[in-house]
Amino acid sequence: MQDREREVMLDFLRVTETAALRAAPWMGKGDKQAADDAAVDGMRGMLDLVRVRGTVVIGEGEKDKAPMLYVGEEVGTGDGPEVDIAVDPLEGTRLVANGLPNALSVLVAAERGSVLPVPSFYMQKIAVGPRAAGHIDINAPVRENLRVVAAVLGKRVAELTVVILDRPRHARLIQEVRELGARIKLISDGDVAAGIATALEDTGVDLLLGIGGAPEGVLTAAALKCLGGEIQCKLWFATPEEESRAEAAGFQPGRVYTQDDLIRTDRVIFAATGVTDGDLLKGVRYEGRTARTHSLLMRAHTKTVRLIETIHHLEHKTLRSRRR
Ligand code: VTB
Ligand code: MG
Ligand code: MG
Numbered sequence: 669m670q671d672r673e674r675e676v677m678l679d680f681l682r683v684t685e686t687a688a689l690r691a692a693p694w695m696g697k698g699d700k701q702a703a704d705d706a707a708v709d710g711m712r713g714m715l716d717l718v719r720v721r722g723t724v725v726i727g728e729g730e731k732d733k734a735p736m737l738y739v740g741e742e743v744g745t746g747d748g749p750e751v752d753i754a755v756d757p758l759e760g761t762r763l764v765a766n767g768l769p770n771a772l773s774v775l776v777a778a779e780r781g782s783v784l785p786v787p788s789f790y791m792q793k794i795a796v797g798p799r800a801a802g803h804i805d806i807n808a809p810v811r812e813n814l815r816v817v818a819a820v821l822g823k824r825v826a827e828l829t830v831v832i833l834d835r836p837r838h839a840r841l842i843q844e845v846r847e848l849g850a851r852i853k854l855i856s857d858g859d860v861a862a863g864i865a866t867a868l869e870d871t872g873v874d875l876l877l878g879i880g881g882a883p884e885g886v887l888t889a890a891a892l893k894c895l896g897g898e899i900q901c902k903l904w905f906a907t908p909e910e911e912s913r914a915e916a917a918g919f920q921p922g923r924v925y926t927q928d929d930l931i932r933t934d935r936v937i938f939a940a941t942g943v944t945d946g947d948l949l950k951g952v953r954y955e956g957r958t959a960r961t962h963s964l965l966m967r968a969h970t971k972t973v974r975l976i977e978t979i980h981h982l983e984h985k986t987l988r989s990r991r992r
Contacts, residue, residue: 672749673937673967679718680775680939681965685978687711687757687773688941688961690987692952695944696767703765707758707773707943712736712743713988715753720744722777725785726754726883736990739785750780754886760858763944770861770946775939776890782933784886784925789914791885791901791925793859795876797867801898806924810844810877817875818850825850831862832878841878861946863888864964867897871947879904889930890938894966895973901925934968949975957982 690710694703708728715722722744728734731741743753753775758764760771776783794806800817818825826849832838834854845852853873855862859880865873876888876899885901892899903921905911911921941963942949950962958979965974 673935673969676718676720676748676777677937677939677965677967680777680937681941681963681976683711683714683718684773684775684939684941684963685961685980686714686987688943688952689959689980691758691764691771691773691943692959695764695951698765700761700765704758704761708736709989710987711755711757711773711775712990715743716745716988718744719748720777721746721748721750722753723751723780724755725752725783726776726886728757729788751777752780752783753777754783754883754890756860756883756887758943759860759884759887760943762857766856767944768856769944770855770858771943771951772858772861772940772946772949773943774860774887776887776931776936778890778931778936779933782931782936784930784932786882786886786919786930787914787917789882789910789919790879790904790906791882792879792904793863793876793885793888793899793901795863795866795888795892795899796874796897798896800874801896804898804900806900806902810841811848813875813877814845814848814850821874823874827851828874829853829872830875830877831855831859831865831873832876833857833859833880835879838878845877858946860884860888860891860940861948863899864891864895864940865947867892867895868948873947885925886930889927890936890968891940891964891966893927893931893934893936893968894938894971896971897927899927899930901930931968936969937967938964940964
C-alpha cells in the first residue's frame with residue numbers, strides 16, 4: 669500500500685466517524701441490535717467512497733448470515749491499493765444499549781493478504797503497552813506475568829490494574845489475580861478498548877487478560893502494532909465442535925499468535941471513533957445542531973498517533989447509508 673496510506677487514512681477515519689455517529693443515538697435505548705445495524709450500515713455506506721480495492725477479511729460474519737461487511741465482500745471504489753479490511757462497526761453493542769463506557773467503531777486496513785482471517789472463535793489474550801512489550805508470555809503462570817510487568821513498569825503487583833471481561837469462564841483467573849493482589853477492572857464488554865488502553869498513557873490500565881473474541885484480538889493487534897505494545901493470543905474453544913471446525917480451517921490449537929502473526933505487515937492503518945465515553949476516547953457529544961467525535965488514527969509504518977476531534981454539522985451532512 670506504500671504511501672497511498674497517507675492519502676486514504678483520512679477517508680478511513682470518515683468511515684469510523686460515520687459508524688459512530690449512526691450508532692450514538694441508540695445509547696441507552698436497550699436495543700443493541702438496532703445500534704449495531706446503524707453502525708454497520710453507516711460504515712458500509714461510507715466505505716464506498718474510499719479509494720481502495722478492499723476485501724473484508726474480518727467483518728460481520730459469513731455472507732449468508734450478514735447482508736453487509738461479510739467476509740469476502742469487496743469494498744471501496746475499486747481503484748487504488750489492494751487491502752484487507754477488518755472491522756467491528758460497533759465494538760460493544762451492549763455497551764451502547766446500556767450507555768456504558770468504551771464502545772468504539774473500529775476499522776483496520778492492511779496490505780492485501782496480511783490480516784489473519786480468523787473466524788468468530790474465542791481467543792485467550794494477554795496484552796500490554798510498549799514498556800512491558802517483550803516481557804510477557806501467555807504460557808507462563810499469571811503470577812509470573814504480573815511480577816514481570818510490575819517490575820518493568822516500576823510498580824508493585826498491588827499497583828497494577830488488570831482488565832478482565834466479567835464472564836463465568838474467568839472465575840478462576842479473577843480469583844488468581846485477586847490473590848496475587850493486583851487491582852482488577854471487570855468489564856461487561858469491549859476488550860479492544862481495554863487492550864489499546866494498556867498502550868496509552870493516562871488510562872490507568874496496565875494489562876488485559878482473559879478470553880474474548882478472536883476478531884477483536886486481530887483488531888487489537890493492529891492497534892498495538894501502531895503503538896508498540898504486545899498481544900499474545902491462543903484460540904480458545906467453547907465446545908469440541910468449535911475446535912474441530914478451527915482445525916479443519918487450518919488453525920492450530922495451542923499455537924501462540926502475536927501481533928505480528930495476526931497482522932503480517934507494518935503497512936497497516938488503524939482507525940477508531942468513540943461511541944460512548946471511554947478510557948481512550950470520548951463518545952459522541954451533541955451540541956446544538958452539531959455532533960463532536962473523538963477518534964484515534966494511526967499507522968504502524970511511521971507509528972504516528974493522531975487523536976482527532978471533529979465537529980460535524982448535522983444539517984450539512986448525510987450519514988451515508990446502504991439501505992436507501
Ligand atoms: C467478546 C469481546 C468483545 O464481546 O467478543 C465479547 O472480545 C463476547 O463475549 O469485546 P461473550 O460471548 O462471552 O459475551 C465483546 O465484549 C464486545 O463485542
Ligand atoms: Mg460487531
Ligand atoms: Mg465486538
